[in-house]
Amino acid sequence: MTIHDRVSEVTQRIRDRSSERRALYERHMQDQHRRGVHRGELSCGNLAHGFAACGSQDKNRLKMMSSANLGIVSSYNDMLSAHQPLAPFPDIIKDAARAMGSTAQFAGGVPAMCDGVTQGQPGMELSLFSRDVIAMATAVALSHNMFDAALYLGICDKIVPGLFIGAARFGHLPAIFVPGGPMTSGLPNSEKARVRQLYTEGKVGRDELLEAESQSYHSPGTCTFYGTANSNQLMMEIMGLHLPGASFVNPNTPLREALTRYAAEQAIRNTEPAGNYRPFWQQIDEKAIVNAMVGLLASGGSTNHTLHLVAMAGAVGLTITWDDFTELSAVVPSLTRIYPNGQADVNHFQAAGGMSLLTRELLGAGLIHGDIPSVFGGDLSDYTKEPFLDDGELVWREGPTESLDPDVLRPVANPFSPTGGLTVLDGNLGRGVIKISAVKPEHRQVEAPVRLFSDQNQLKAAFDAGELNKDVVVVVRFQGPRANGMPELHKLTPYLGVLQDRGYKVALVTDGRMSGASGKVPAAIHITPEAVDGGPLARLKEGDVVRLDADKGELVALVDDAEWQARQLADGDIEDYRYGLGRELFAGFRSLVGGAEDGAAVFGGFEAQDLGSPEGTRKHKETQA
The missing domain is CATH 3.50.30.80 (IlvD/EDD C-terminal domain-like)
Incomplete structure (x- = not known):
């Protein structure tokens, strides 16, 4: 496959710009691997604490050192619709691990807040910072060094970028991201927007507004409009961190459960004890990050990722800029119309061909790198397939080669627009x-x-x-x-x-x-x-x-x-922005945070000389320039 010249140029420019920073990241990951990626490095006292609460079967397996132990990091809570379906996932994962002679432990939870709930409220001022809290909480969860691989259960706006940054700093561990899926379609987004506008003009009351909102956001699962949450899922899949076709399968369905079970099994296959060691740091490089950028542009995804992707790339030792987005946008066509860019929601996108067709089109046009390693065991060519249940068994078949609804999803040869959004x-x-x-x-x-x-x-x-x-x-x-x-x-x-x-x-x-x-x-x-x-x-x-x-x-x-x-x-x-509803606890974050084009991160340049400070990021940029 021939890569488009502009995509190749941007990828090479990121590689060159990041060479020293990336090399240092890789050395850090190799050092972590040499120090031990699992519980074999722990003392007997350490280990006894680590499995004290386990059942006898799991204890025996953890003592033997020859089987894999999965760490589960989850954003579950039962207030937010996107995260509530994650409740049974740890038990599913543990059961799948035991069936393979391995183990899994719930390593820790990370906070998950919803911008929809905090919109226009003081709590929204904690939202962006929650990304970096989630990254740190992920590090705490994995700090026990009991694990051979990690499964990251997260969905929405800041959660997936935060989990990604945490996973990057434990990049010596194989990683699979496990989504929960979107809620089924409710009130059309266009109707919801119409009622909101009527309320603004005083033409309908609060009762009518609340009813419209309730019919739109009506069940467990991710919101169905194409905002940051669903952009997250698309990016994880196009970087090969999801199983093929996992992003937009509705929650609480047999297929969703089968995909979660298979994710656990595949994570075990990717571990060092299984002999097919596939660590995160070897999967995610400049090609994977460019794939995420292209997928975002082709689908008209969230502008939040002009912040998040910069921070995520920085976590793996790569420096990307807004100019990289602009250059790619000039050659990446708009292939989807999903609300707010159209009337359809992500369920309609899935039905029209979804990720398998979008990936097929971008691969065929040379707009994404197909040769990146994936958690599925191969490369991105596997991601033109879709998952199905065949007599209860999970199988993958080639997805559609043509759009089933050209008002929602189109081929590169006939895009909605010749450039990105x-x-x-x-x-x-x-x-x-x-x-x-x-x-x-x-x-x-x-x-x-x-x-x-x-x-x-x-x-x-x-x-x-x-x-x-x-x-x-x-x-x-x-x-x-x-x-x-x-x-x-x-x-x-x-x-x-x-x-x-x-x-x-x-x-x-x-x-x-x-x-x-x-x-x-x-x-x-x-x-x-x-x-x-x-x-x-x-x-x-x-x-x-x-x-x-x-x-x-x-x-x-x-x-x-x-x-x-x-x-x-x-x-x-x-x-007034400095106190109330916990805002005073984030004074340190406000003083440390970098600028928007630096990803608005509190960590500074991960591989910069002065680790953890915006000044370190500036020093690194000056060195690169």
Whole structure:
């Protein structure tokens, strides 16, 4: 298979840029492997503590050292729909391991919060930081060194990136990511959005709104729109960290249980005791990361991954930039229409051909690397197959070669758009990203006076007062990671959508986030440097004219340069962001966190000289430059 020239160039550029950093990561993983990947390195006292609670059969196997022991790390809780189906998975995994003469232990749980529950609430300011908490919790879970491989059970926005970062730091262990699957389809997303907008305009009441939301989010499983959670699943599969076709099988079905059981069996096959050692660090390199980027672009996935993928790549010693996303986006066609980029949900995508057909198309066009090793035992060519139950036995068959619904999934030869749905904006207001796959071409250029806000609730008050009924660029600043943890600002979406529907030219500019549910209003997000660090958004004054041109990648304030440079920086009143609902516990995170283009991580450059600090990341970048 011939790889597309641009994909090859970007991959090589990442490899070259990261050579020293990656080499150090690989040395660290090799050192960890030499020190022992399992309980054989523990003293008798250590080991006795490690299996004290086990049954006699498991104790005997753990004593013998010749069988594999799986560590289970899970984001289970029973409040959130995506994570509730994970409850029986540990017992399924343990049973499968015992049937193969091995063992499995629940190593630890990681927190899982839902941006849908915290949207517009103070708790949202902990959301992005929870990714790094999850990475650290994963490290704590695996720190006992009892394990020959690990199974990572996680679904949603920050959970999978956090688990990935934790897995990367235990990269000497084989790893399989085990999804829970999306809920069945409920109220169509377009209808849910319509009711939300009517509520914003005061045309329906709270009872009608709650009923619509309840019919949309109605059962166990992941939300069915194509946001960060489902983007996570696509990326894990296209990097070969899921079993083929595992991403979008509904929970609490016989096929879902069979896939979970097989994941445990395959993890054992991939261990050193089984003789087919397949560690995480040898699977995930620049090719796998580029595959994730391409899959994200081809499917119109979540903009959150312009943060997460940078941090995830950094965890395996690779440096990627927003320019890499832009260069790939120029040659990667848009192949899906899943809400908010269309009317379908992920269940419709699955029915139209799903991951097997998407992978087949991208492989056939040379847009992804097929020669990456996978947890399934081969390479990515296995991922054009789909799982089925044949008389109760799990089998894989070749998936469809043509889309069963071209309104949802198309071939490379007939895409929805010749380019991906993401681009970088640059100018005197800083750098940011914009997701344009859901933005109609006529709305991609906006030039209008700004209205400045430092809190999303201020915008609601201005909307209710009729102050925004005009062409306007809404700027919500002091929302970056150092200011308040970089919350998602979807509370703004209905108000901005109403203004656009009234015929006004509207855009949003913020150093906060909008994520995978970014919709029809152009939104320049993740602006860096952020305002609290003296970024250009802090220079803006009420009424300044700003031009946002998504097609040209331009974001500029139309202010004389001399005046612009001479302006005093605004001070954001951010004290209210610092306490309440646990926010005071994250003061250290806010002081350590890097910028948006660095992945907004608190760890700094993992392989930088000054490990764990943003200064270490800056030193590393200077060295690479």
